[in-house]
Amino acid sequence: MAAQEIKVPDIGDFDAVEVIEVLVTAGDSVEEEQPLITLESDKATLEVPSSASGKITAVKISEGDKVAEGDVIALIEVAAADSDSADDTATEDTGAADTGAAADVEPAPAAATTASAGSQDIKVPDIGDFDAVEVIEVLVAAGDSVEEEQPLITLESDKATLEVPSSASGKITAVKVSEGDKVAEGDVIATLTVTATSDASARAPQPDAAPQATPEPAPAASATPDAAPAPITAGPQQGRQTQAPAGSQLTPVNEKAFSKAHAAPGVRKYARELGVDLGQVTGTGRKQRILAADINAYVKATVKAATSGSMAGSAGGGVPAQPDIDFSQFGEIETVELARIRKLSAKAVHKNWLLIPHVTQFDSADITDMEAFRQANKERAAQQGFKLTPLAFMLKACAAALKAFPDLNSSLAADGEHLIHKHYCHIAVAVDTDAGLMMPVLRDVDKKGIFQLAEELGDISSRARAGKLKAAEMQGACFSISSLGGVGGTAFTPIVNSPEVAILGVSRSTMQPVWQNGEFVPRLMLPLSLSYDHRVIDGAKAARITNFLSRALGDLRTLLL
Numbered sequence: 001m002a003a004q005e006i007k008v009p010d011i012g013d014f015d016a017v018e019v020i021e022v023l024v025t026a027g028d029s030v031e032e033e034q035p036l037i038t039l040e041s042d043k044a045t046l047e048v049p050s051s052a053s054g055k056i057t058a059v060k061i062s063e064g065d066k067v068a069e070g071d072v073i074a075l076i077e078v079a080a081a082d083s084d085s086a087d088d089t090a091t092e093d094t095g096a097a098d099t100g101a102a103a104d105v106e107p108a109p110a111a112a113t114t115a116s117a118g119s120q121d122i123k124v125p126d127i128g129d130f131d132a133v134e135v136i137e138v139l140v141a142a143g144d145s146v147e148e149e150q151p152l153i154t155l156e157s158d159k160a161t162l163e164v165p166s167s168a169s170g171k172i173t174a175v176k177v178s179e180g181d182k183v184a185e186g187d188v189i190a191t192l193t194v195t196a197t198s199d200a201s202a203r204a205p206q207p208d209a210a211p212q213a214t215p216e217p218a219p220a221a222s223a224t225p226d227a228a229p230a231p232i233t234a235g236p237q238q239g240r241q242t243q244a245p246a247g248s249q250l251t252p253v254n255e256k257a258f259s260k261a262h263a264a265p266g267v268r269k270y271a272r273e274l275g276v277d278l279g280q281v282t283g284t285g286r287k288q289r290i291l292a293a294d295i296n297a298y299v300k301a302t303v304k305a306a307t308s309g310s311m312a313g314s315a316g317g318g319v320p321a322q323p324d325i326d327f328s329q330f331g332e333i334e335t336v337e338l339a340r341i342r343k344l345s346a347k348a349v350h351k352n353w354l355l356i357p358h359v360t361q362f363d364s365a366d367i368t369d370m371e372a373f374r375q376a377n378k379e380r381a382a383q384q385g386f387k388l389t390p391l392a393f394m395l396k397a398c399a400a401a402l403k404a405f406p407d408l409n410s411s412l413a414a415d416g417e418h419l420i421h422k423h424y425c426h427i428a429v430a431v432d433t434d435a436g437l438m439m440p441v442l443r444d445v446d447k448k449g450i451f452q453l454a455e456e457l458g459d460i461s462s463r464a465r466a467g468k469l470k471a472a473e474m475q476g477a478c479f480s481i482s483s484l485g486g487v488g489g490t491a492f493t494p495i496v497n498s499p500e501v502a503i504l505g506v507s508r509s510t511m512q513p514v515w516q517n518g519e520f521v522p523r524l525m526l527p528l529s530l531s532y533d534h535r536v537i538d539g540a541k542a543a544r545i546t547n548f549l550s551r552a553l554g555d556l557r558t559l560l561l
C-alpha cells in the first residue's frame with residue numbers, strides 16, 4: 001500500500017491557477033472522485049477529485065498557492081480494492097501529470113465567440129484532455145434571459161463534471177445541444193443576443209480562437225452529504241434570493257433560481273437529493289459560491305424553524321422572519337425588551353394561530369336575570385372575602401357546555417386521526433397582568449358551586465398578577481375563557497389554545513332593547529365570541545354550543561337540568 005501522488009490534471013489552457021479551497025487534510029479517508037481541492041482562475045473554477053479511495057497521508061498545497069498541471073496535490077494510501085485502478089490513474093512520482101487525478105472540470109465562463117455584433121455563439125471551451133463529453137443537463141432554453149457566468153449546460157465525462165457558463169448577459173436565441181449529446185471543444189452550445197458586455201465577455205476568445213474553458217477538474221461529482229463540498233463555478237449571484245426562508249418548510253425548487261445559483265455540480269446534486277432550492281441558499285464560499293456546508297446549514301435552519309418557531313426570527317409554519325426595519329429613519333424611537341411572559345405567550349399565540357384553523361361564532365346571552373341574582377348575592381360574597389363577578393357564572397355555564405358537547409372537551413391526537421375526550425373539566429381563565437397574559441386553570445369546575453368558583457377566581461387571578469403562580473396551575477385546561485367584560489368592547493376573536501379546541505371570548509354586557517311579547521324591553525345582553533378548531537367542531541355545532549351557553553346564562557336554572 002505505497003503512497004501515491006495525486007496531481008493537478010490537464011485542466012485546459014490554464015497555468016498558475018489559485019487554490020481557493022483545500023477540502024481534505026492528512027488522515028482523511030476519501031472516496032474515489034471525492035473533491036480534494038478547488039482551483040479558480042480568472043476564467044474558471046475547477047474541482048480536482050481523488051483518483052482513488054484511500055487515506056490521505058499528506059496534503060502538499062495550501063489555500064492561496066498557485067498550481068499548474070502536474071503539481072502534486074496530496075499523497076494517498078490507496079485502499080486495497082482500489083489499488084489496481086489507482087495504479088492506472090495515479091503516478092508514483094512527481095513526473096508527468098497526464099495520468100494524474102481525474103479532473104472535475106468546470107468550464108469557465110463562456111466559451112464564446114462573437115458571431116456578429118450583439119450575437120454570440122457560446123461554444124464548448126477547452127476543457128482539458130476530454131472529447132466527446134456527454135451533455136447531462138441543459139439548463140437554459142431559447143428565450144431565456146441569462147446572466148454572465150450563469151451555467152448553460154453540465155457535461156460529464158468518466159473523469160469530470162463540468163459546467164459551461166455563459167460568457168455574457170443576454171437572451172438565448174437558440175440552444176444547439178440536447179441532453180445525451182456528446183460534445184467537444186468548439187461545439188456550439190447556444191447562441192446569445194448580448195444585452196450587456198462585461199470584462200468576461202471582453203475576454204471571450206476571438207471568433208476562431210479556442211473557446212475559453214472553465215475547467216473544473218474532478219470526476220463526476222459523487223459528493224455525499226458528508227463529503228467535502230465541491231464548489232464549481234457557476235453563475236454570479238444576480239437574481240438569487242439570498243435570504244434563507246425561515247419558515248418550517250423547504251420551499252419548492254425554483255428551477256430558474258436553481259440553475260442560476262453559484263454551486264458545483266456535486267453541490268447541485270446534493271441539493272437535488274435533499275429537495276433544496278439553491279436559489280434560497282446563501283453561499284459562503286468565494287464569490288458567494290454555495291458549498292455543501294451551506295446546504296447543511298440551510299436545512300438545519302429550516303428544520304429548526306419548523307420545530308421551534310419564534311416570534312422574532314422565524315415563526316415556523318413557513319412564516320417569514322420579522323423584517324428588520326430601521327424605524328429611526330422615520331422618527332425618534334426607543335427599544336425595550338419584552339417581558340419574559342410576553343415573549344413566551346407571544347410564541348404560544350403565534351403557534352396556535354398557525355396551527356389551528358379557527359372560526360369564531362358570535363352570539364349573545366340575555367343575562368338580565370343572572371345579573372339580578374349576582375347583585376343580590378354580591379354582598380354575601382364580599383362578606384366572605386371575595387368578589388362575585390359575572391365570570392364565575394360563565395365558568396359554570398361553560399362546564400355544562402363541556403359536558404353537553406363532549407367534542408368541546410376534547411383534543412386532537414397527534415396522529416390527527418383520533419379525538420381524545422376528557423372526563424374532567426378544567427377551565428383556564430385569561431388574566432391580564434403587567435408581565436403579560438397568563439392562563440391559570442380552575443380545576444373540576446363542574447364539581448364546584450358559583451361562590452367557590454368566584455373565590456378561586458379571585459385567588460388565582462391575584463396570584464397571577466403577583467407572579468406567584470406555579471407552573472402546574474397553568475396546565476391541564478380543557479377549555480379557556482377570556483373575559484374582557486370588565487374592560488369593554490363588543491366582540492373579539494380569541495385564539496384557541498392548542499391542544500384545547502375552543503375558547504370563549506366574553507365582551508362587556510350592555511342594556512339593549514329586545515323584542516319580547518310584542519314590545520321592546522330593556523335587557524342586559526352579554527356578547528359571546530366562541531373561537532373553535534374547525535378540524536374538531538363544525539359551524540353548526542359551534543352555533544349549538546353558543547345557543548346552549550346563551551340559554552344557560554339566560555336562565556341559570558337550566559344548569560340544574
Ligand code: CAO
Nearest residue numbers: 389390391430431432461482483484485486506507508509
Ligand atoms: N360585562 C359587564 N361588566 C363586566 C363583565 C361583563 N362581561 N365582566 C366583568 N364585569 C365587571 C365586573 O362585574 C366588575 O364590576 P363590579 O366591580 O362593578 O362588579 C368589573 O367588570 C371588573 O371585573 P373584574 O375584572 O374584577 O373581574 P372578572 O371576574 O370579570 O375578571 C379577570 C377577572 C381576571 C378575568 C380579569 O380581571 C382580567 O384580567 N380580564 C382580562 C382578560 C384578558 O386580558 N383577556 C384577553 C385575552 S386575549 O389577549
